[in-house]
Amino acid sequence: MAANWKMNNGPTSAREFMQAFLDQYPRQNDRTVLFFPPALSLAAVASAIADRRDILLGVQNVYWADQGAFTGELSVGMARDAGARVVLVGHSERRHVFGETDQQTALKCAAVERGGLIPLLCVGEVLDERDAGDAESVVVRQLHAGFAQMTQLATRDVMVAYEPVWAIGTGRTATPEDASAMHSVIRRELKSLCGDRARVTPILYGGSVNPGNAPTLMASPDIDGLLVGGASLDASSWLAVARS
Ligand code: 13P
Numbered sequence: 508m509a510a511n512w513k514m515n516n517g518p519t520s521a522r523e524f525m526q527a528f529l530d531q532y533p534r535q536n537d538r539t540v541l542f543f544p545p546a547l548s549l550a551a552v553a554s555a556i557a558d559r560r561d562i563l564l565g566v567q568n569v570y571w572a573d574q575g576a577f578t579g580e581l582s583v584g585m586a587r588d589a590g591a592r593v594v595l596v597g598h599s600e601r602r603h604v605f606g607e608t609d610q611q612t613a614l615k616c617a618a619v620e621r622g623g624l625i626p627l628l629c630v631g632e633v634l635d636e637r638d639a640g641d642a643e644s645v646v647v648r649q650l651h652a653g654f655a656q657m658t659q660l661a662t663r664d665v666m667v668a669y670e671p672v673w674a675i676g677t678g679r680t681a682t683p684e685d686a687s688a689m690h691s692v693i694r695r696e697l698k699s700l701c702g703d704r705a706r707v708t709p710i711l712y713g714g715s716v717n718p719g720n721a722p723t724l725m726a727s728p729d730i731d732g733l734l735v736g737g738a739s740l741d742a743s744s745w746l747a748v749a750r751s
Pocket of ligand 1 (some may be wrong): 511519598640674675676677678697713714716734736737738
C-alpha cells in the first residue's frame, strides 16, 4: 500500500503526519506500507519509521547517472543512503508534465537495479488512447520499454503500478473490472520479462483511490496493492486505505 505524496508535506508536516499515522498503525505482518515523500522529507520519514520492517521508504524520482554536474537531480546512491528502498519510475506526472520518455524510464530502471534498489515502474494510458482502443498496447509498450535495460529481471524484485492517467486526481476511478483486466495483461507480460518471478511481482493500481473504493479494488484479481496520491495526504484517510 503505497502513499505518493507528490509535492506535498515538507519536513515539518511529514513529521507530524508520521506521528499521527504511526500512533494508529501498529506493526502489520500481512502487508507492506510504502511512503514516497518529497526528497527533502526523506530524513523525517526515515527517522519516524526506523524500527518498522513493515514500512518502506521510497523516492519519487531519480536521475540515472551515479553523480556529477546534474543540478537539481538525485542519484540512486543518494536515495539509498537516505534510507530509500524503492524508486518510483515513469510516474504519469513525470511522463506528461515533465516530458519523460520511455527511453528515460529505461535508463532510470537500469540505474535503480545497478544501485540495488527496487523500481516501481508506473504505466498507464491517457484518455484519448483508451477511447481509441489503444490502452493495452500503450501499457504493454511502456512496460517493456521501462524494463528493457534491466539485466537481472528473473532474480531481482520489481514492482509495477497501473495508473490510468485519466483517473489520476480526477475522482474518476477505473472500474475494478477494467483495472483487473489490465493487471492481468501486465502479469502476462511480466511473465515474458521475468519468468516465474512474475507470479509474485506486486502490481499496484493507482488513480483516485479512496477509503470507499479501496476494499473493492483490493478484492479484485491481480490487484496486489494501491498507489495513492490525494487520499494519502490525510492521516485518517490513509489509515483507512492502508488497512483495507
Ligand atoms: P490520486 O490518488 O490523487 O488520483 O493520485 C494517484 C497517483 O498518481 C499516485 O501515484
